[in-house]
Amino acid sequence: MALPIYASPLEKVWHWTYKAICAAIFVFLIAPILIVIPLSFNAEPYFTFTEKMLSFDPEGYSLRWYDRLLTFGMQAPDAPRDWSWWRDVLANATWFDVAWNSIVIGVFSTILATVLGTLAALGLSRPEMPWRRSIMAVLISPMIVPIIITATGLFFFYSKIEIQKWGVPYLGIIMAHATLGIPFVIITVTATLSGFDHSLTRAAASLGANPRTTFFKVIMPLILPGVVSGALFAFVTSFDEVVMVLFIAGHDEQTIPRQMWNGIREQISPAILAVATILVVVSVALLATVEILRRRSEKLRGLSAG
Amino acid sequence: MVAIDTSGGEALGGGLLTTADGKPLKQALAHAQARARRKALLLVVPLLAFIVITFVVPIGQLLFRSVYNDGFSANMPQVSAWFQETEAGAEPDEAAYAALVADIVASAEARTIGVVGTRVNYEISGTRSLFTSAGRNAKDLQPPYREALLELNAKWADPQLWGVMRSVSSAYSANFYLAAMDLARDANGDIVRAPEDRRIYGMLFLRTLWLSALITGLCLILAYPVAHLLAVLPLARSNLLMILVLLPFWTSLLVRTTSWMVMLQEQGVINNALVALGLVGNESRIQMMYNQAGTIIAMTHILLPFMILPLYSVMRPINPSYVRAARSLGATSWTAFRRVYLPQTLPGIGAGALLVFILAVGYYITPALVGGASGQLISNLIAYHMQDSLNWSLAAALAALLLAGVLILYWLYDRLIGIDNLKLG
Numbered sequence: 216m217a218l219p220i221y222a223s224p225l226e227k228v229w230h231w232t233y234k235a236i237c238a239a240i241f242v243f244l245i246a247p248i249l250i251v252i253p254l255s256f257n258a259e260p261y262f263t264f265t266e267k268m269l270s271f272d273p274e275g276y277s278l279r280w281y282d283r284l285l286t287f288g289m290q291a292p293d294a295p296r297d298w299s300w301w302r303d304v305l306a307n308a309t310w311f312d313v314a315w316n317s318i319v320i321g322v323f324s325t326i327l328a329t330v331l332g333t334l335a336a337l338g339l340s341r342p343e344m345p346w347r348r349s350i351m352a353v354l355i356s357p358m359i360v361p362i363i364i365t366a367t368g369l370f371f372f373y374s375k376i377e378i379q380k381w382g383v384p385y386l387g388i389i390m391a392h393a394t395l396g397i398p399f400v401i402i403t404v405t406a407t408l409s410g411f412d413h414s415l416t417r418a419a420a421s422l423g424a425n426p427r428t429t430f431f432k433v434i435m436p437l438i439l440p441g442v443v444s445g446a447l448f449a450f451v452t453s454f455d456e457v458v459m460v461l462f463i464a465g466h467d468e469q470t471i472p473r474q475m476w477n478g479i480r481e482q483i484s485p486a487i488l489a490v491a492t493i494l495v496v497v498s499v500a501l502l503a504t505v506e507i508l509r510r511r512s513e514k515l516r517g518l519s520a521g
Numbered sequence: 522m523v524a525i526d527t528s529g530g531e532a533l534g535g536g537l538l539t540t541a542d543g544k545p546l547k548q549a550l551a552h553a554q555a556r557a558r559r560k561a562l563l564l565v566v567p568l569l570a571f572i573v574i575t576f577v578v579p580i581g582q583l584l585f586r587s588v589y590n591d592g593f594s595a596n597m598p599q600v601s602a603w604f605q606e607t608e609a610g611a612e613p614d615e616a617a618y619a620a621l622v623a624d625i626v627a628s629a630e631a632r633t634i635g636v637v638g639t640r641v642n643y644e645i646s647g648t649r650s651l652f653t654s655a656g657r658n659a660k661d662l663q664p665p666y667r668e669a670l671l672e673l674n675a676k677w678a679d680p681q682l683w684g685v686m687r688s689v690s691s692a693y694s695a696n697f698y699l700a701a702m703d704l705a706r707d708a709n710g711d712i713v714r715a716p717e718d719r720r721i722y723g724m725l726f727l728r729t730l731w732l733s734a735l736i737t738g739l740c741l742i743l744a745y746p747v748a749h750l751l752a753v754l755p756l757a758r759s760n761l762l763m764i765l766v767l768l769p770f771w772t773s774l775l776v777r778t779t780s781w782m783v784m785l786q787e788q789g790v791i792n793n794a795l796v797a798l799g800l801v802g803n804e805s806r807i808q809m810m811y812n813q814a815g816t817i818i819a820m821t822h823i824l825l826p827f828m829i830l831p832l833y834s835v836m837r838p839i840n841p842s843y844v845r846a847a848r849s850l851g852a853t854s855w856t857a858f859r860r861v862y863l864p865q866t867l868p869g870i871g872a873g874a875l876l877v878f879i880l881a882v883g884y885y886i887t888p889a890l891v892g893g894a895s896g897q898l899i900s901n902l903i904a905y906h907m908q909d910s911l912n913w914s915l916a917a918a919l920a921a922l923l924l925a926g927v928l929i930l931y932w933l934y935d936r937l938i939g940i941d942n943l944k945l946g
Binding site: 226229233234236237240241243244245246247248250251254261262263264327331332334335337338339341343344345348350351352353354355356357359360361362363364365367368369370371372373375390391393394397402405451454455457458461462472475476479480483487488491494495498499501502505506 | 554557558560561562563564565567568569571572574575576577578579580581582583586743746747750762764765766767768769771772773774775776777778779780781782783784786788789790793822825826854879880882883884885886890900903904907908913916917920923924927928931934935939940941943
């Protein structure tokens with residue numbers, strides 16, 4: 216937005232004030248995310264910038280908190296770092312363990328949410344769909360209902376059906392996380408389908424394609440960007456979810472957020488900031504993927520010249 | 522497929538259009554429509570079933586819990602039966618005491634006397650030990666039971682205790698809702714306000730509403746200029762800035778809360794910067810965390826993208842020539858904004874404000890970490906009753922009240938904005 220040349224001095228002042236306000240709000244949005252990154256390299260066990268860090272003295276920075284993440288929970292953290300040391304890390308390091316749990320739970324709940332959510336979005340986008348609005352409202356509601364309520368309800372439900380005794384590891388958490396991820400899949404896939412031309416499926420059918428071929432050759436390529444970004448949303452939701460895990464997980468079902476939660480409650484050590492930094496890097500990567508997909512989707516649907 | 526047989530139509534008489542196989546067209550169309558509808562429904566059914574199992578049924582369970590607690594009635598059958606037979610307010614006779622003692626003995630043997638005591642304790646605090654200690658001694662009691670029991674503890678004759686036992690002798694009761702609304706029953710079973718020192722839930726509901734409204738307002742004030750800037754910039758540049766809005770959205774909630782703890786604490790970044798700049802003395806560092814300020818700041822940051830995105834999607838299509846026309850007709854920039862631009866953004870304001878408010882009302886993690894005692898919301902109290910005080914029925918009743926509020930707001934959102942207009946990124 217350029218300022219017109221005939222702007223009065225007062226308007227010029229207002230224009231620059233407005234830009235300064237916007238800049239300040241952007242700082243407010245981003246600063247808390249960036250601040251943890253340098254602090255996680257702090258050589259001292261503090262949460263604040265030391266003199267040495269501010270003067271960019273290399274001695275003020277170290278990788279000790281990342282090292283701490285790796286060795287936390289190991290049997291012999293001080294052993295020489297040879298092959299058996301790394302085997303010890305893989306077998307015992309707590310953060311390794313919880314990261315693995317988070318990934319397993321995230322992947323399975325994402326698959327569940329994406330498959331069910333995409334099918335439902337396809338049904339909801341059909342013009343013949345009855346009770347469309349009410350069904351949509353029900354399917355989106357896990358996002359709206361406070362998580363503590365869902366978690367409390369699931370706690371009663373799971374203890375009644377004794378899901379822990381079914382012998383399927385993580386089953387309860389995976390289902391719960393899938394429920395929370397489903398609204399995101401529905402919203403993104405329906406948005407992609409909103410510009411979808413239904414005569415394409417009819418054209419495919421009239422050319423002799425069976426429904427399966429139509430789905431995989433015509434519909435899927437067009438909605439894939441929406442499906443993938445929905446899946447990423449679902450994965451992030453699961454990867455970030457702590458209340459559910461606190462309420463319904465078994466003792467050995469630790470995830471990254473639960474471990475962070477415990478760490479923050481007991482005493483924050485800068486090791487938490489190292490985890491936070493890693494998570495920020497992960498979210499930047501995911502955001503970049505979604506952005507690329509969005510642009511691709513717009514190009515495919517001819518919405519932008521891109 | 523429906524093929525229209527135009528040639529045979531008249532031959533069949535009645536001027537009715539029919540398909541190739543002789544069915545009336547109207548019927549065939551209805552048939553095809555019904556089939557298409559079934560197919561569409563079939564695609565939705567698996568997810569609907571899943572949501573019912575993992576979401577609707579559990580919430581039903583929660584609602585059931587909020588009116589059902591058999592901690593007393595299941596373990597004290599004889600005295601419960603006596604309550605059934607007598608009128609409310611009846612003086613407990615020797616039969617009642619005999620039933621009570623027999624129940625206590627049986628319950629102590631089954632090791633459930635603690636559950637019974639806890640159930641009564643929810644209604645009158647300090648009575649759990651009355652039951653557990655009676656459980657240890659009741660075996661040796663001899664008739665007449667009334668005197669024997671009173672000798673153990675004179676509290677057993679308390680009419681309020683008997684009133685409470687009567688009210689908990691039925692597994693179903695609305696008492697948890699009464700407690701959640703700071704109400705109680707007196708000895709006669711009438712509903713009265715809870716003693717002043719126990720009226721905490723109403724205050725907490727009010728605080729939750731007030732803080733959520735404040736956070737929504739702050740989000741709106743911060744989001745409006747940013748969304749406007751994003752909407753008027755050329756697409757390439759606004760996409761770049763949009764990433765700055767979406768990054769917090771994609772960053773873990775715990776990461777953002779941790780960062781705020783790092784920033785806000787007494788030895789934290791902001792305080793250090795203020796001290797270094799000489800704005801604040803080293804001794805008078807500002808307490809920005811473990812109080813309401815912490816909750817407000819961190820939640821405003823976390824919910825801000827939910828306000829920016831709907832505002833942006835409404836502002837982007839607004840044609841700038843309307844404002845220019847207003848200006849050229851002599852409106853000041855303030856009038857042009859107020860009378861031309863602002864009304865066009867009202868749907869976005871409504872959508873964002875409702876969404877942020879709904880999400881804020883149910884927040885748990887952030888207040889728990891940075892809120893201290895004064896920054897806790899109703900969700901934190903539900904978690905407290907679930908995990909620490911173990912009064913699950915009260916937690917369920919509080920959750921049900923919160924749920925009712927949220928569902929009303931959600932219904933409003935769907936009516937005003939339409940849930941299918943929700944967009945993310």
